Amino acid sequence: MEESDGHQIPFVEPSGTESRFESDRKGAQPPYDRIKAMILSKAIPPDTKLNIDKLARELGVSQTPVREALQRLEGDKLVVGKKPRGLWTTPLLGERELRDLIEVRLLMEPWSARSVAHDRATNPGREMLTEIDRFVALGELRNEGYALASHDVAFHDMIFNAVGNSFLHDAFRQLHAHLHLFRLYPADLNGAHTIEEHRAIAEAIRRADPHAAEEAMRAHLFAALDRFSAGLRGGDTFSSLATVRSHILTASEPGQIGNGGGSETISPALQNTTTKRQYD
Template sequence: MATGGERALVGPATRQILTDSVYDAVKALIMDDVVRPGAKLNMDALARDLAVSQTPIREALARLESERLVVKEPLRGYTSAPLLSATAFADLYDFRLHLEPWAAGRAAERIGPAGRAALAAELATCTVEPPAGAGYADYKAFASHDARFHDLVMRLAGNQTARAALADTHCHLHIFRLFYSSDTGATVHTEHADVVAAIAAADPPSATAAMRAHLEAARDRLRPYVR
């Protein structure tokens, strides 16, 4: 399980940097399906393979549990969470399709110069060029942009309860765990750009429609990969 990159985690670093590095390493094992859904995560083995003590492993697993990527079970410890089921996938997109188009329209009603600048800056971080590989390390930056973009729209809508509700789903992690392809970046960039243009134009109906079209397209792209 260990790799040269993981062994590099044992250099001089602050405790927080070490914890973050271990978290990223264990998360990649789950996202890349090295640790299969439902498989047990052995803290002793992880500590040995990553050449760290159990403390950062325990902290990493607690963070991953909060993101619903691992499950803690009595007398069994931590296991890798199952992939989204067909029902969970449908429920997630029903929720998002109720919440996010409304939020985009509300953001368009409230938009000002600072909001337009924030949207343009976030859109500029979207990776259009295909990554070198198909592993989590390759598409992690793009996945982070996707999560930030949707959170930004929620923030601009001005409803913190709605924003927290979307964040609590950790939907982008679970969606990218299902499937990622090399052409995803360019497709999503185009769809995000449509949402940005409509919000920046202070056009609530167009913003609502653009976000709905984006979410429906994403749902349709992913549906074949739901087991």
């Protein structure tokens, strides 16, 4: 693996996973899951060229399952084709993309949480608490690069399934929010903050308290913005994410999300500063 200037970059497997990956070389874990874990953990960095032959040799499989895995990862928006240059991991979200993603989620998810909390007999609150307990029971495995993302999508899927609006559910799935966001904030891979926020949402839904469920979801999304913004810090290239949060707080008033009041000048999307590398 080389940087564009020719310097060698060592391949580092996700922390705490060496023995598992070594045992998986015999094919115990599908290439899709393994490559996905490498991307989420940044063992394969963002905006990195992928070499199918090298990946196949690294995983101990033929090129065919690697190609199939990369096709699926394109659908997940974790891999992108750049003609004629091949396949690359997608860059991290920029400031504008992060703000836009949270705005869309603020439109969908607080309302959805409120909607499903009305009926104590049929709401998914107990099922959601069971999912939280399942994730907590993973123990050290919670530190895997994909474990928190998998839990997050399962948790939020339960709400959208209970809403029963297929168009709304499809819109959420197409965001692939859980995958993009968790690449920005590796410090919460064990899910401590997320678990606490998810439990507050689930308990409010279980109690059939629509207002509390809506507010808990909104608080969760803003807390997520604060955490994920850490992935954009580290230099003067990025403006303060406090500005982004302030914009969303203003825009989250009824009728305001998406237009910023109609007059605010929005800074252009910023390119992430990760050095471009080649995995080849």
